[in-house]
Amino acid sequence: MDLSTSLTLVRPELILSFSSLALLLIAAWRQDAGRLVSILSVAALVGAGVTSAQFLAAGTDATAFDGLYRADAFSSFAKILIYIAAAVALVIAPKALEKMGAMRAEYPVLVVLAAVGMGIMVSASDLLTLYIGLELNSLAAYVLASFARNDGRSAEAGLKYFVLGALASGILLFGMSLLYGFTGSTSFETIGQAMAGEIGTGLLFGLVFVLSGLAFKISAAPFHMWTPDVYEGAPTPVTAFFASAPKVAATALLIRVTIEAFGSQAQAWQQIVMVVALMSIVIGAVGAIGQQNLKRLLAYSSINNIGFLLIGLAAGTEQGISAMLVYLAIYVAMTLGGFICLMQLKGRDGEMKEGMADIAGLSKTKPLLAAAFAVFMFSLAGIPPLFGFWGKLVVFNAAIEAGMFPLAVIGIAASVIGAFYYLKVVKTMYFDEPADAVDTSDDKVLSWSGGALALAVSPLGYFAIPALTAVTAQAAGALF
């Protein structure tokens, strides 16, 4: 395979890399050009997304750089989701960051760089590309977490994220070195072949360490401890970004590693994934109950949702993977929507409000905002007729089809525990007396994007099911 073919296959990453470099130059000379750079970054993300969509439509399925990088339907679908989520995170950010005095031109550049890393993650077909992508994304994310540098909480979040992230990277690298040592290759395909049949303790250790490192990145229990702290401390637009795009990328990466590299040892990792899934569901649900800070609550909610996602992976079938992709798409819409609602809560002096008490009686003072928030909460809880229900349904359907009845039964019973705290948010907004702590938001972008996402997860979303099913089936098919 010659270089030019390889370069055509990495077009989305090329577009983003070059634009990020060019935008960095603009940022270097014009510190106040934050908005301009944001707009250009969104344009670059849209361009990369369109390229990925073209790949998806053309059914591209090829490897580049001698098997280091893979452009298939699966990676294209994941990239489209990632770019959309990153673009939304950019669109909603400027006003909120300006209020904190943190809107600098580097913010969009960092998001684009993270997007490049995420693109590489989902396309990685070799442990080396995997690691490069993961670190590119993580390094950008550490900086983003502490982006409001005058805010102690933000700095703390960045530091925590960095230390724990480095630990996880270490675990991951250790696992990768074991895999390489025992199989003699870093390519997923060769590892997959070498792992067929009986495997020794060394390889098993490698597998467990790699899965643990990745579980940290998707914040699955028991590697979830950093999530509430980082989500709470990071500026809200950054948290919205963390909860959406990197989750998609890390999950897609996890899927590819488990299916392509460890596919022949399904027995070995299925148990791990099952335990991690159930722990995430239960810990996410129980941990959220006592939370008084809405950002922390949404952090636990994301742990909870990762658990449901992993049920699809535990099934390990093509249908399970396709279900995960459906869930991811819906999850991104729900979680971005939830954070957008949160960002509209502003106090009388323009400061951000994020406490449970601040939304008391919101339905009386801000009926539309409360309604949108309620839609996202019910949807995250998976109550029909909202679209979140469909995501839960497809993953449980995959588990049932794979014959994993105990997993499905425990998972769905635990989802009722999860419903409790989502209901609590709705209860505070609708049943309690108004606290009147929240002023009218003047950010039209937030209102419009929040409204659009609320419509998307409302029952209207069901009209998207046929298209979504077809695309995710194609994407999942690329892995098997």
Added chain:
Amino acid sequence: MNAAELPILSIMLAVPMLGAIACLFVRDELARVVALGATLLNLVLGIWLWASYDPAGAQWQFVESAQLFGPIGWKLGIDGISLLLIMLSVFLMPICIGASWRSITERVGLYMASFLLMETLMIGVFAAQDLLLFYIMFEAGLIPMYLIIGIWGGKDRIYASYKFFLYTLLGSVFMLLAMLWMIQQAGTADIPTLLNHDFPAEAQTILWLAFFASFAVKMPMWPVHTWLPDAHVQAPTAGSVILAGVLLKMGGYGFLRFSLPMFPEASAQFIWLIFGLSMVAVVYTSLVALVQDDMKKLIAYSSVAHMAIVTVGLFTFNQQGIEGAIIVMLSHGLVSGALFLCVGVIYDRLHTREISRYGGLSINMPKYALFFMLFTMASVGLPGTSGFVGEFLSLAGAYKVSTWATLIATTGIILGAGYMLYLYRRIAFGEQVNADAAAMPDLDKRELWLLAPIAAAVLWMGVYPESFLAPIRRDVATIVDRIERAAPAGDSKLKENDKTTAKYRVHAHGGEHQKKAEGAAH
């Protein structure tokens, strides 16, 4: 013109839905009018639907099918059983709106929207012919009901709303898993097809239990009934009416539509469970009702007792029992709805549900006392009212299966007479001890308009039940045919060659005898 020429069911779903959206965006006064208009329009459509329904025609009528949502088929269609339950819903809805006309003053638009959404979902449950569509409609009702109880309810409304939501959700999620398995096993989510699909007997047991978890909570059966008194007491009057009137019927409808015809063997296997729980419910909740000080709680417990008669009737595996159970469902929907309205009438005046705060109301509120009397009698099951027909039929059907269960279930009627007449005595008769209760004005025109139609329907069902039995007879027979192979042997057969019974035995004219029995039952 025949309603089958239009997608009448979709229209009946759309009318309240659009009304609900409109209510959210208009002023309070207008929201009331929009809601009443939408529900009345749906009532008219419902009457047209009934008039166009052909009891001798195809089993499923007004069938619609569209592939809009991928695996979730938009498939609608009704048989006689669905028809009557849809009629019950559209009949009660305008009354609910009317009952809230003055008592709801806060966030009227949201309130009306919630009720209209409930109406859409209730009709959807009874008309859905796709398993997933059914589940969505069945579960979605939780959201508006949660808001109705939580926003406009009484003092402990938040506790009651949580309990209602989480209890019913936990019950239903297992049903969802069972449904997913069934769809994979049978390769279709089409309910009419599944009705004739034979699932392996060992799988039926698990599936039946999963469905039971959901319907038993919804019904509600003892011992998972405890959400009901809380929800009823805390909900606003119209919320209680719709809860008792229609939502509880979803459980019975579920047993009838899914548990019995889809899992006949498992249903027969678990008959002891159903009968056992129902017997406990009849006696226990009736006794609990007897000692209540709170009117709404009393009626809520009586609902549990009546619903237990429904479950007994449903699992008799014979025509009379199932027909009777359906009539009890309809009758209870009307009667308990009306009783909650009666409570609402005096609650609006005195703002208390405590029985001892009233007394002697027949003196200052004669019209009210008359209506209350009628509904009390219907609840007791006095011949000539709707309550009698259903209870008699279901107990007659139950007698063929288990004489002991029938004996104990029948005590429910005696106990029912006990607590209802005791309630009536304490409220309507006796001395006027409380001056403020004695000064309450009689029913006004609006309240008369709410109660009179229900009273008429109760008497109609009691005097000429054939109108209600005709549409369901053939559909019940279809179910009985389907489940006959698993029907349990009853203990009420006459002994062969027994001297004491020989003289009562009709030998050659067996057929005639049976016909007579049926005639009497109808």
